[in-house]
Amino acid sequence: MTEPVEATPAGLERTPLHALHVSLGAKMVPFAGYDMPVQYPTGVLAEHLHTRSDAGLFDVSHMGQAFLLGPDHETTARALEALCPAEILGLGRGKQRYTQLLNAEGGIIDDLMATRSCNPAEDGALLLIVNAACKVQDFSHIEARLPPSVKLLRAPHRALVALQGPKAGAVLARHAPAVLDMTFMSAVSTKFDGLDCHISRSGYTGEDGFEISIKANLVERMARALLAEPEVKPIGFGARDSLRLEAGLCLYGHDIDATTSPVEAALVWSLGKRRRAEGCFPGAARVQRELTEGAARLRVGIQPEGRAPAREGTEITDRDGGRIGVVTSGGFGPSMNGPLAMGYVDAAFAEIGMSVMLVVRGKPLPGQIVRMPFVPNGYRRTSSGAPT
Amino acid sequence: MSEVRYTKDHEYVRVDGDTGTVGITDYAQKTLGDVVFVELPEVGKAFVSGEQAAVVESVKAASEVYAPVSGAVVAVNSALETSPGAVNEDATGAGWFFRIKLANAGELGGLMDESAYQAFLKTLD
Incomplete structure (x- = not known):
C-alpha cells in the first residue's frame, strides 16, 4: 500500500518545496495562507538546538519578494525613503538593511529587508523581502506611492530558503565559494552548483547564516544538495519562532503592528541618523517626538x-x-x-x-x-x- | 491488577483499588511535541470529572489536562517540574501527572477501555 497523499486544506498556497517537506515527514500547518512545515520528525527542541550547533535549512518561500527598479540608486533610494525611516541613500552596493514601512501615524505596516544590488550594471535596483501575511497589502501600498520613474516588480516565481547556524558558512561555501568573503548584511549575485541565485548573509535566528533567493523551479535541487550535507537538517516554523525569540527579534503581527512605532518597538538602531533629523517619512512627527521626549x-x-x-x-x-x-x-x-x-x-x-x-x-x-x-x-x- | 480507562481528550486513568493514576496518552504526547513545562495540582485539591486539573506546555503552546474522574488529589509527580520530557519519553509510565482518590468508581464505566480508545484513535486519522 502506498502512503495516501495528504490533502492541503482548501485555499492554502504551497511553496515550491511543499512536496519535499511532506516527503521528509513534516507536520504541515496553515501559516500566513500557506501550508507550511511546523516541525519535522526531529521535533522543535532538537531542530532549534541543531540550528544553534550546526546548520538548519528553512523554507521561507512564502515571504514576499519584489524588486524596486529606478533609473539610478538615488532615485530608487529616495522612493523607498519616502515610505521607510532607514538610511537607504547611503546603502552601499551589495549591502542589506532592515527597516519598516510606516503609516501616517508612525505605526508599523510591516518590517522588511532592502538590499542594494551588488552589480553596478543594476544601479537603481533594490530587492525587497517582506512578510508573507502582509505582502499583498505591502506591495499595493508601495506601488501606489512611487514616483513615475520607479517601478515595483513582484517576483512570485522566486523561492527563498534560509541556511542558518555556525556551520552554515562552511557548508554553503562548498556550493557557492563566493560566500566565504561575505559579512553580515551583505549580498551577492552568484551561482550555487552552477545555478543562478542571490545570497545575503542574514537571517532571523540570531545565528550566522544566509538567505538564498533562487528561481522556484531550481530551489528543490538546491535544497536537496544542502540537505545532503552532514551538518544540515530541515527546520520547521516551530523552531524558527523559538530561535527568533531567543534572538530578541520581532514577529510582525505580534511584537509590532500598525499601532506600534519603531521607537516603542526598540528599533531605534534601524532609524538612519540623517533620517531622524530630517524626518520626511510617514509618521515622522511621532517618531521624532518619541525620540526627544521618550515613548x-x-x-x-x-x-x-x-x-x-x-x-x-x-x-x-x-x-x-x-x-x-x-x-x-x-x-x-x-x-x-x-x-x-x-x-x-x-x-x-x-x-x-x-x-x-x-x-x-x-x-x-x-x-x-x-x-x-x-x-x-x-x-x-x-x-x-x-x-x- | 490495574485497569486503564481513557477520555476523548486523551487523558488516561490507571485504577488500583480506590486510587487512579492520571496522565496523558502516548497519542497526546506525540501530538503536543516536546513537553517543556507541566503545572500540577496541589495535593488535597478536589476535582469533579471534566474539570481542568493540570496544564502541559510544549515549545509552542499550552494545553489543559482535565480530571478524568472526580476525587481528591493524593499525590503529584513532582519529578516533572525538572524533567517534563518524561511525558514524551514515557507518557503512561514515568510521565504520570497525579494520583486521585476516586470519589465515585461508577464514573469509570463512562470512560473508554483500551480497545475502545484504540478504535477511537483510528477515527481521528
Whole structure:
C-alpha cells in the first residue's frame, strides 16, 4: 500500500518545496495562507538546538519578494525613503538593511529587508523581502506611492530558503565559494552548483547564516544538495519562532503592528541618523517626538523566574498588581532551557533589572526585565570569521 | 491488577483499588511535541470529572489536562517540574501527572477501555 497523499486544506498556497517537506515527514500547518512545515520528525527542541550547533535549512518561500527598479540608486533610494525611516541613500552596493514601512501615524505596516544590488550594471535596483501575511497589502501600498520613474516588480516565481547556524558558512561555501568573503548584511549575485541565485548573509535566528533567493523551479535541487550535507537538517516554523525569540527579534503581527512605532518597538538602531533629523517619512512627527521626549511604552525582554512560560497576551503588572503592560511573544527557549518573553511595558518599568509580575492563568509569577538578545548572536560582522 | 480507562481528550486513568493514576496518552504526547513545562495540582485539591486539573506546555503552546474522574488529589509527580520530557519519553509510565482518590468508581464505566480508545484513535486519522 502506498502512503495516501495528504490533502492541503482548501485555499492554502504551497511553496515550491511543499512536496519535499511532506516527503521528509513534516507536520504541515496553515501559516500566513500557506501550508507550511511546523516541525519535522526531529521535533522543535532538537531542530532549534541543531540550528544553534550546526546548520538548519528553512523554507521561507512564502515571504514576499519584489524588486524596486529606478533609473539610478538615488532615485530608487529616495522612493523607498519616502515610505521607510532607514538610511537607504547611503546603502552601499551589495549591502542589506532592515527597516519598516510606516503609516501616517508612525505605526508599523510591516518590517522588511532592502538590499542594494551588488552589480553596478543594476544601479537603481533594490530587492525587497517582506512578510508573507502582509505582502499583498505591502506591495499595493508601495506601488501606489512611487514616483513615475520607479517601478515595483513582484517576483512570485522566486523561492527563498534560509541556511542558518555556525556551520552554515562552511557548508554553503562548498556550493557557492563566493560566500566565504561575505559579512553580515551583505549580498551577492552568484551561482550555487552552477545555478543562478542571490545570497545575503542574514537571517532571523540570531545565528550566522544566509538567505538564498533562487528561481522556484531550481530551489528543490538546491535544497536537496544542502540537505545532503552532514551538518544540515530541515527546520520547521516551530523552531524558527523559538530561535527568533531567543534572538530578541520581532514577529510582525505580534511584537509590532500598525499601532506600534519603531521607537516603542526598540528599533531605534534601524532609524538612519540623517533620517531622524530630517524626518520626511510617514509618521515622522511621532517618531521624532518619541525620540526627544521618550515613548510612553517600550518593547522589552522579560525573564520569568520559574519554569512556567508566559505566553502572548499575558498581563504584566507591577509588584502591587497594577497593570503595566502585556506579553507579545513568549514561550520556552530551548538554548536557555527555560522560559522567556518579550512585551511592552510602561516606560518607567523598561529598565534592565526591574522586577515585574507575569499573570499566568490568574497567578502572578515574578519576572525581571532583561537585555535582549536572550542568547548571544553569532553574526559575522568582520570577514575574519570571528563572531562579534 | 490495574485497569486503564481513557477520555476523548486523551487523558488516561490507571485504577488500583480506590486510587487512579492520571496522565496523558502516548497519542497526546506525540501530538503536543516536546513537553517543556507541566503545572500540577496541589495535593488535597478536589476535582469533579471534566474539570481542568493540570496544564502541559510544549515549545509552542499550552494545553489543559482535565480530571478524568472526580476525587481528591493524593499525590503529584513532582519529578516533572525538572524533567517534563518524561511525558514524551514515557507518557503512561514515568510521565504520570497525579494520583486521585476516586470519589465515585461508577464514573469509570463512562470512560473508554483500551480497545475502545484504540478504535477511537483510528477515527481521528
